[in-house]
Every structure is written in C-alpha cells, then in structure tokens.
Amino acid sequence: MIDLRGKRAVVTGGSRGIGGAxxxxxxxxxxxxxxxxxxxxxVAEGMAAELRxxxxxxxxxxxxxxxxxxMDACLDGIAQAWGGIDIFIGNAGIWPVEEVPVEDMTDERWLRTMHENVDGMFYGTRAALRHMGDGGRIVLVSSTAGQRGESMHADYGASKGAMIAFVKSVCVEVAWRGITVNSVAPGWVDTEMCAIPFSGGGRERITRGIPVGRIATPEDIAAPIVFLCSPMSRHVTGEILNVNGGSVLCG
Incomplete structure (x- = not known):
C-alpha cells in the first residue's frame, strides 16, 4: 500500500464518481x-464522515x-486549517451531454464548458500552488477527448486539450521545487455523468470499442491518480497517463 500519512490532499468534485473513489x-x-x-x-459531508x-x-x-x-477562499481555508496543501487533484468539471455540431453550437455552451473546465482548472491549481511546499503533487483529470478530439463535443475536447497543454507548461515552472504536475486521461467510466450515453444499448456499443472489453470503474481511475501522488512517482512529471483500456488507440 502506498503510504501518504501526513499528506494533506484536496480533491475537487471529491464526493462522487472518480473524485469519490x-x-x-x-x-x-x-x-x-x-x-x-x-x-x-x-453527499460530501457523508464522504468526509466516512473518511474520518x-x-x-x-x-x-x-x-x-x-x-x-x-476557489481562492476554499483553498485558503483548507491551508489555514491544516497548515498547507501537499496534493491537489483537479477532477471537477462538466461534460455537455447533447451532441451539437460546431456550426450550431451556441456561444453560451462553448463559454460555459471553457469556464468550468479550463478556468476552473486554472483557479484551483493556482490557489493550491500558493499553499504547496516542495515535493507537492498536482494531478488533473483530463480525457481521451483532449488527445484525439470528440466529434459533436468540440467544446469538451478543446477544454481537455487545453488542460493537457497546461500540465506540460506548469510542470516545467515548478519542477525546481520538486513539485510534479501530471494528468490522468480516462475514456468511458461507469459514473452518473455517463448514464445517458450508456442507455438504450449504448453501453454495449461503447464496450465493443474498448480493447480490454469493459468500461472503467471509478476505482480504475483512482489507482493511477494516487500513484502519481506517491513518492514512487517523484521522477514523473508532465505526463498524460492514459487509463482508458486502450480506447485512445482505436480512433
């Protein structure tokens, strides 16, 4: 078992799905x-009680x-209560369910996706770094969509692509402090967010496109996230770790 005793972690969207796991x-x-x-x-209070x-x-x-x-007030409050932050997991974000081609996409949808997924990632990471000592860990949850795109969800693919570029930029800035910055890129995961695409035979169709033959559980994604928070990953930074059963290779 990885030993993280004494480490102070923040998980955005940390009560359910990938964040909960x-x-x-x-x-x-x-x-x-x-x-x-x-x-x-x-739900969040219940999770915190369980963890205690x-x-x-x-x-x-x-x-x-x-x-x-x-976000500034949130991270400031955690750091004040615990004396600092060692681990920041940027997991919270949105995936607009409706399929919309670019020519029909509204400004409102595009801007909301960017605001939630890109601005939110930036605000959280920046605030965490201000309270993080040497040797800290930042892991952001991106997506296969940020690497190969996602037809009819160009806003989402672009937002996750921005996250990947952000990781590769920030990791160099903070490396001298021993802080690592990485991303885990899931494909399809069995969470509430994917309930609609999994309905009406969607689960079977999606599963056929995953080489390992199954959809990921939240725990499948949590394990590599926690590895990237551990001392074992101290020489790993700027990486995008695909945790998608090989689906990123299948177009």
Missing amino acids: TSRLLAQCGADVAVHYRSRAD TLGVRSMAVAAEISVRSE
Whole structure:
C-alpha cells in the first residue's frame, strides 16, 4: 500500500464518481482529504464522515470552481486549517451531454464548458500552488477527448486539450521545487455523468470499442491518480497517463 500519512490532499468534485473513489483511496493510504463539492452538501459531508472513520482528517468544502474568489477562499481555508496543501487533484468539471455540431453550437455552451473546465482548472491549481511546499503533487483529470478530439463535443475536447497543454507548461515552472504536475486521461467510466450515453444499448456499443472489453470503474481511475501522488512517482512529471483500456488507440 502506498503510504501518504501526513499528506494533506484536496480533491475537487471529491464526493462522487472518480473524485469519490480518489478521496477514498487517498484516505486509505493515510492522507488527510478535503472533499470539495459544488452543490450536494449531504453527499460530501457523508464522504468526509466516512473518511474520518479511517483515522484521517477530512472536511467537506464548497466552492464554484469557475469563480476565482470562491476557489481562492476554499483553498485558503483548507491551508489555514491544516497548515498547507501537499496534493491537489483537479477532477471537477462538466461534460455537455447533447451532441451539437460546431456550426450550431451556441456561444453560451462553448463559454460555459471553457469556464468550468479550463478556468476552473486554472483557479484551483493556482490557489493550491500558493499553499504547496516542495515535493507537492498536482494531478488533473483530463480525457481521451483532449488527445484525439470528440466529434459533436468540440467544446469538451478543446477544454481537455487545453488542460493537457497546461500540465506540460506548469510542470516545467515548478519542477525546481520538486513539485510534479501530471494528468490522468480516462475514456468511458461507469459514473452518473455517463448514464445517458450508456442507455438504450449504448453501453454495449461503447464496450465493443474498448480493447480490454469493459468500461472503467471509478476505482480504475483512482489507482493511477494516487500513484502519481506517491513518492514512487517523484521522477514523473508532465505526463498524460492514459487509463482508458486502450480506447485512445482505436480512433
């Protein structure tokens, strides 16, 4: 088991799906975990209570990721309570479900996706770095869509592509401090976000396009995220780790 005792972690969107699995695994490895949420206080408080039973500190913290002042206040509060931040997991974001070609895409949809996925990533990472000492870890959850694009979801693909470029830029800036910056790129994951595309035979169709023959669980994504938070990954930075069952290779 990876030993993260004494480490102070923040997981955005940390109460459900990939974020929930990551919060749980970090705590199982001994890290204190701040569970960020946007609207479901009951779920986040429940997750924090569960993590405390593992003998670590945990709190639920609310903030709108796309509002700079809220993210600054959120990360400032965590750092003040715990004396700093060692690990930041940028997981929160949106995936617009409706398929829309670019010529029909509204300004509102494009800007909302960019605001949530790009601005939110920037605000969270910047605020975390201001409270992070040497040897910290930043892991951002991107997507296969950021590498190969996503037809009818150009806004989402572009937002995740921006995240990948951000990782490769920031990792160089902070390397001298021993801080690593990486991304995990999932494909299809069995979460609430994917409920609509999985319906009506969609699950079977999607599964046929995944070489390993199954859709990922949130735990499949959490494990490599936590590896990238560990001392074992200290010489890994600027990497985009594909955790998608080989689907990124299939076009």
